[in-house]
Amino acid sequence: MAIDTKFIGKTWPDLSYDVCKEKIREYAKAIKNPDPHFVDEEFARKSKYGCIIAPPTFCVVFGGALIEPIFFDNELNLNLMMLVHGEQEFEFYEVVKDKDTITSTAKITDIVNKEKLDVMTVEVLSKNQHDRKVCRGIYTFVVRK
Template sequence: MPVNPDLVGRVFPPTPPYLVGREKVREFARAVFAEAPQHSDVDAARDLGYADVVAPPTFAMVVQDITLQQLLAEPGSGIELSRLVHAEQRFRYTRPIVAGDELTATLTVGGIRTLGGNAMVTSDAEIVDATGAHVVTATSVLLVGEGAA
């Protein structure tokens, strides 16, 4: 089944709030080799003016993943995990993510481009804090391979 072109412009419901935990930030920082002290040391982060440890920039993927799960679960989308490659990722920040943030994300499918039976699906996850203020937009491009003939 090809990717359903009716997904373009689709806005999924906001995710449940995700509370950014200090230990989650530290674990993520270790996993991606982000060794700057503000990612693990509260005092270092506070010296830089933050309330708590600061997540590495790619941490937004943790929240964005919840929105991508919505897309993958959409019946009739034509997007199957077994045919999927994460082709591109971009982030546009208003401010860094900090432990203690409560984040909610809303996914919008921005476009689908067909390439020889494959499809490139572009989506934006708008991530906001508990006050509704923009924190980051995470843009993903998913390459969906052609299904079995």
């Protein structure tokens, strides 16, 4: 069944995430990126950022946490067996640092019904405790019919 276009504009409750250096270290290890900005406290302290910072794509940890409730949304009723991640776009603003508190919001910005598939676009906007933007992620999912 096609995804109803009436869900364009649907939002989910904001999600708050407390960043910590140990999670940054774990994520950096997972993407095989031992850049000292992420893992070496002494280096990080002397860097222009003054502390451990997160890799840019760490935004999938605090922003991606908003994707799961969308996938399991009863009203939206996505066929997860036929869903693939089609495209991804990120815009990065202020760097994410150890001890930041990030608040993210998610919204369906587009749904396109095609003959054999539907395309759904979700925008995730994340801001830090200073109310400054850190990342805008555009997640595009394809659901085959």
